[in-house]
Amino acid sequence: MRVTVAVAGEDTREVEVEEGATYADLLDPLPYSTHEVSVLVDGRPVPEDAPVETEEVEVLRLVKGG
Amino acid sequence: MDCDKCGDEAVMHAAYSGLHLCDEHFRRTVETRVRRRVREDNLVPRSATPDDPETWVVGLSGGKDSVVLTQVLHDTFEEDPRVELVALSIHEGIEGYRDESLAACEELTTDLDIRHEVVSYAEEFGVQMDDVVEDDPEGMAACAYCGVFRRDVLERYAEELGADKLFTGHNLDDEAQTALMNLFEGDVQQMASHYGASLGPFPAEDRDGNPVDEPVDPTERTRRPQDHHVPRAKPLRDVPEKEVALYAHLEDLPAHITECPHAEEAYRGEIQGLLLGMEDKHPGTRHSVMAGYEKLAALAASAFGAAEPDEYGECDECGAPTGRAVCRKCDLLDALEAV
Numbered sequence: 001m002r003v004t005v006a007v008a009g010e011d012t013r014e015v016e017v018e019e020g021a022t023y024a025d026l027l028d029p030l031p032y033s034t035h036e037v038s039v040l041v042d043g044r045p046v047p048e049d050a051p052v053e054t055e056e057v058e059v060l061r062l063v064k065g066g
Numbered sequence: 067m068d069c070d071k072c073g074d075e076a077v078m079h080a081a082y083s084g085l086h087l088c089d090e091h092f093r094r095t096v097e098t099r100v101r102r103r104v105r106e107d108n109l110v111p112r113s114a115t116p117d118d119p120e121t122w123v124v125g126l127s128g129g130k131d132s133v134v135l136t137q138v139l140h141d142t143f144e145e146d147p148r149v150e151l152v153a154l155s156i157h158e159g160i161e162g163y164r165d166e167s168l169a170a171c172e173e174l175t176t177d178l179d180i181r182h183e184v185v186s187y188a189e190e191f192g193v194q195m196d197d198v199v200e201d202d203p204e205g206m207a208a209c210a211y212c213g214v215f216r217r218d219v220l221e222r223y224a225e226e227l228g229a230d231k232l233f234t235g236h237n238l239d240d241e242a243q244t245a246l247m248n249l250f251e252g253d254v255q256q257m258a259s260h261y262g263a264s265l266g267p268f269p270a271e272d273r274d275g276n277p278v279d280e281p282v283d284p285t286e287r288t289r290r291p292q293d294h295h296v297p298r299a300k301p302l303r304d305v306p307e308k309e310v311a312l313y314a315h316l317e318d319l320p321a322h323i324t325e326c327p328h329a330e331e332a333y334r335g336e337i338q339g340l341l342l343g344m345e346d347k348h349p350g351t352r353h354s355v356m357a358g359y360e361k362l363a364a365l366a367a368s369a370f371g372a373a374e375p376d377e378y379g380e381c382d383e384c385g386a387p388t389g390r391a392v393c394r395k396c397d398l399l400d401a402l403e404a405v
Contacts, residue, residue: 033342033343033346034308034346035239035306035307035308035342035345035346036308036342037308038078038308038311038312038315044075044077045077045078045312045315045316046067046076046077047067047076047077047078047079047086048079049067049079049081050067050076050079060315061323062130062307062308062311062312062323
């Protein structure tokens, strides 16, 4: 399945994943680990180990702000 | 996926505990962890009373960590007359970065009705970090200058504001990185200092406020009073960085989430990459690194404890406490002056 992954404040890309893939799998082609971002579906954070049930996600970077 | 506590829709998964949590239960666990740390570290002494409260100065940068810490401490102690919170922010002179995060600080402290003080490097030292980075007389990373100036300002103003303790928003990732850095650099003396300055619990007291016996287990050593520094406290240090950010997001807190344009702590970045890689393969690594490190640091503090005479004197130039003739801050300011 094809999912639109929009990184907030950065670029948007299409990611192809297998049926039953998790939200963490959507991050694989991105330079961020699950510890550095949250995946939002309709503005709501989702657990990264949950199966993808949408065609569009937003990725929120949680960078350092010292 | 459902929340393991109530069955509502989960917003996060903590691989280290295996738990899925909904918005409400997740936020509650963050608050619980901070409060437990406040309790376990004996941060509120018996001597604190409504007539003679403790003053806690919180270093508030406007980033997610210090904003979440300020919010949770406020919610916890709002009705408790034994503790008074004061927020202290620093303007380093970083164009386009600090102005925005100070706006976040203003918004938060106004919302919470907390006293808020802002100090600038420009007024304190006559320097701006943007210029310091340009001049760079010592050939160092920006953070190296900034850290020295920040410690000086936090320390002096905490004292001036009558702080009994100085709180900072270090999270689990920050502390686990520092732990590994000290370990990889083989700096056992630094581990002992780390323990004595901010990790070790304050001594426990009985119900009359008298000190109780020191724990028999040397890894549970309590902190010794340091007369040259305001004691530090980091009650957010059990919460992973991502969860701090998620809390800020879910609570809709006015946190400023942009990286400092001068940030370049290369070694720390490497350690962070390493740690997160381990965490992915072995969930719970950060927690176990910290649990073990705290014990090691306690043993180091005990071992060095007897050989720790107070060699602190006053800086010849500014009078700040220092182990040298001229403190590091004055050194750096002199070097900048000479450019």
